[in-house]
Amino acid sequence: MAPSRALYTSSRTAIRRLQPLGLQQQRRCISAYGYEQAKCLVIDKLGEPKDVLRLHGHSISPPHGDLLTVRFLASPINPADINQIQGVYPTKPTFTKDLGTSEPIAVGGNEGVAEVIAKGGNVKGIERGDWVIMKKQGFGTWRTHAQTTADNLMPIRNKDGLKAEQVGTVSVNPMTAYRMLKDFVDLKPGEWFIQNGANSGVGRAAIQLGRLWGYKSINVVRKRESGMEELKNDLKSLGADVVVTDEEVESKEFRDQVKELTNGGREPVRLGMNCVGGKLVNSMAKHLAPSSHMVTYGAMSKQPVSLPTGLLIFKNISFDGFWVSRWSNENPEQKEACVTEVLDMTRQGKFRDIPMQPIKWDYNTKQEELVNAVQGTLEGFRSGKGIFVFGKT
Structure with missing residues (x-):
């Protein structure tokens, strides 16, 4: 009998001997x-x-x-x-x-x-x-x-x-949201960030962490034929301030809504987070305050992010990328601290x-x-x- 077969047979024999004792x-x-x-x-x-x-x-x-x-x-x-x-x-x-x-x-x-x-x-x-x-x-x-x-x-x-x-x-989605919220812009309590893919694992984590740190969020999701209201209510229960569809972001009504939300720009939108790509990114970037950052961490649509010249020259918008795998490999001690912090929040019921x-x-x-x-x-x-x-x- 081959060695591997013998090992497996020994295991099966041991199991059969335990069965009469109710230990299977x-x-x-x-x-x-x-x-x-x-x-x-x-x-x-x-x-x-x-x-x-x-x-x-x-x-x-x-x-x-x-x-x-x-x-x-x-x-x-x-x-x-x-x-x-x-x-x-x-x-x-x-x-x-x-x-x-x-x-x-x-x-x-x-x-x-x-x-x-x-x-x-x-x-x-x-x-x-x-x-x-x-x-x-x-x-x-x-x-x-x-x-x-x-x-x-x-x-x-x-x-x-x-x-x-x-x-x-804990080590991918929450870490991605945590580092993007902390590493690109020194957001102050009361300031805003905007993100697409808001119902993703990273998006849900960003909503919750942002709420705990006093940030406000505009959350973009794909339009769907059914379950839209349920999705919006779910994200708002996590702490989302605003939930809109990708189609709504491009409307004039949304521009007016952002102006009102930000108190005429006195509570600016200073950070954008993108996991979708395509023209939606530029539609979001238009609502960023001067010298803000748009951070890309995914490309679900498989469409490229184009850099709009006007936003680069006249508003000095920075387009950045973030890859949590590289960050984790280069910052093991920070990763352990972040993991510990998020798990403590989870244990306390502050993070779902x-x-x-x-x-x-x-x-x-x-x-x-x-x-x-x-x-x-x-x-x-x-x-x-x-x-x-x-x-x-």
Whole structure:
């Protein structure tokens, strides 16, 4: 019998022995020799998720030295994860042969939270049972287990009162909103910012953080045939001051509304945030005060941002870009401080996590179900962010 088959058989035998005791639901897929039986969503080439993603199984040996073994609890499906698989993202997936394949494969996903279940004797500062998130992009989080070193992980010092889904989604959307609100313009309480994609994860985070810091917000969303009022009321419940559609932004009535909202410009709109692109950006920039900043962090419409000469010359509007992955890699200590602050707000009920669509991932979950969940994030309006929630595996 092949070694891997023997390990799996040992695991199955151990499970059968536990069943009479009523302990089947508490099983871990682990061999008699302590090898974790892990599964992960992987690719061996770039392309559409439905065409290239597959479920791969492998064994993880007990950790030694400076190694830790972690069990994932929750891992979201972000647009950047999809773009990375498609090959249209600035960074490519990390391909490796370390997962027991003859050809290199890469694990999907860049964000998530895991629990430390075992560690080598040289590991300091992280204990079994601790929750951790990834310090940098490219780790591969769509998996049940992983083995790594402590320098790739950021411990969550206080997980009390928090759900895994909240911790697993803290390092991308809230961090993007936090840094854009703080790093480009010294906004004062009572001043305004304007953003499109306001119902996205970043948009919802910006509304809440802005409200907590005393900023006012104009929030632009795509017009839709149904559910418009419900969406506006939802964003206003988070603290949005104004919610308008992309069509309304270009109207004369909106120009008059902005003038009235800003008290004739005495409470100026000094920051714009863009994740859509196209002509909408210029329509928003027209409402910015002189020497303001328009910060682009996404391109959902896949349309370019054109720089209007008049706004550059006569209003000195700056058009900037922000990429949270680069910021996180260059500022690990600041990232940890921001994560801690946002999780404290969450724990206190001051910051609401985004609506989510959980996808349960147990040991026996089929490949088709997981791949369909990834592919489904590309289709139409969604009621929440897709997120893998892992059972006891």
